[in-house]
Amino acid sequence: AQSVTQPDIHITVSEGASLELRCNYSYGATPYLFWYVQSPGQGLQLLLKYFSGDTLVQGIKGFEAEFKRSQSSFNLRKPSVHWSDAAEYFCAVGSNFGNEKLTFGTGTRLTIIP
Amino acid sequence: DAMVIQNPRYQVTQFGKPVTLSCSQTLNHNVMYWYQQKSSQAPKLLFHYYDKDFNNEADTPDNFQSRRPNTSFCFLDIRSPGLGDAAMYLCATSRGLAGAQITQYFGPGTRLTVL
Numbered sequence: 001a002q003s004v005t006q007p008d009i010h011i012t013v014s015e016g017a018s019l020e021l022r023c024n025y026s027y028g029a030t031p032y033l034f035w036y037v038q039s040p041g042q043g044l045q046l047l048l049k050y051f052s053g054d055t056l057v058q059g060i061k062g063f064e065a066e067f068k069r070s071q072s073s074f075n076l077r078k079p080s081v082h083w084s085d086a087a088e089y090f091c092a093v094g095s096n097f098g099n100e101k102l103t104f105g106t107g108t109r110l111t112i113i114p
Numbered sequence: 115d116a117m118v119i120q121n122p123r124y125q126v127t128q129f130g131k132p133v134t135l136s137c138s139q140t141l142n143h144n145v146m147y148w149y150q151q152k153s154s155q156a157p158k159l160l161f162h163y164y165d166k167d168f169n170n171e172a173d174t175p176d177n178f179q180s181r182r183p184n185t186s187f188c189f190l191d192i193r194s195p196g197l198g199d200a201a202m203y204l205c206a207t208s209r210g211l212a213g214a215q216i217t218q219y220f221g222p223g224t225r226l227t228v229l
Contacts, residue, residue, distance in 0.1 A: 032214075032216060034217070034218075036220075041202075041223070041225065042222055042223065043118075043120075043204055043220035043221050043222045043223045044157070044204065044206075044220040045220070046217065046218075046219065046220075049217055051213075051214050088154075090156060090157075094216045095216075101147075101159055101162065101211075101216075102216065102218060104156040104157055105156060106155065106156050107154070107155075107156055109154070
C-alpha cells in the first residue's frame with residue numbers, strides 16, 4: 001500500500017526567506033505526486049503535480065517541487081516566502097493503476113514571521 | 115470559472131438530528147468524493163462516486179450516507195450526528211480514477227458543529 005510521510009509537523013520561516021517542505025512516499029512503482037495548500041477554514045488548493053517527465057515541477061504561487069526517485073522524495077520549495085503563504089501544506093500520492101484514490105500525508109503547518 | 119461549490123459553509127446541528135451537506139460542480143467530472151477532516155489532521159476519505167457507482171471506504175461508519183442524483187450534485191447525509199462528527203467536510207472531484215485523471219479538485223468545505 002502507498003503511504004506518505006511529512007516529517008515536519010510545524011515550520012516557522014521569516015518572510016522573504018526560502019522554504020523547503022519535506023515529503024517522502026512509499027510506493028512500488030512510479031507514483032503520481034501532489035502538493036496541496038489549505039488556508040484556515042478553507043478547502044485544499046492544488047499547488048502542483050508530478051506524473052512523469054521533468055522531475056522539477058513548477059506550480060502556482062511561485063512554488064516548485066522536485067521528484068527524486070532515489071530518495072523517494074517530493075519536496076516543495078519556494079525561494080522567498082510571503083506572509084500569505086502561511087497555511088497547512090499536504091503532500092499526496094496516487095498511482096496510475098486505476099481505481100486508486102489519493103493518500104495524504106499528515107500535513108505541515110507553515111508559520112511566517114515578519 | 116469551473117469550480118466545486120459546497121453549501122452551506124457552516125452548519126450547526128443538534129446531537130442526533132439528521133443533517134445534509136451539499137456539493138455541486140461545474141467541472142463535469144465523473145468522480146465525486148467526500149472527505150472528513152478534523153482539526154490538524156489529513157483529510158479522511160469517506161466514500162466516492164464514479165458516475166452512479168458508489169464506493170464506500172471500509173471504515174466509514176453506517177451513520178454516513180451519500181446520494182448523487184446527477185453528475186453535478188452530490189450530498190452527504192449524516193443520519194444521527196454525534197459529537198465526534200464535528201469536523202470540516204470536504205467535497206472533491208476528479209475526471210477519473212486512472213492516470214492523470216486522478217487529480218482532485220476541492221471545494222471550500224463545510225464546517226459542521228454538533229451541539
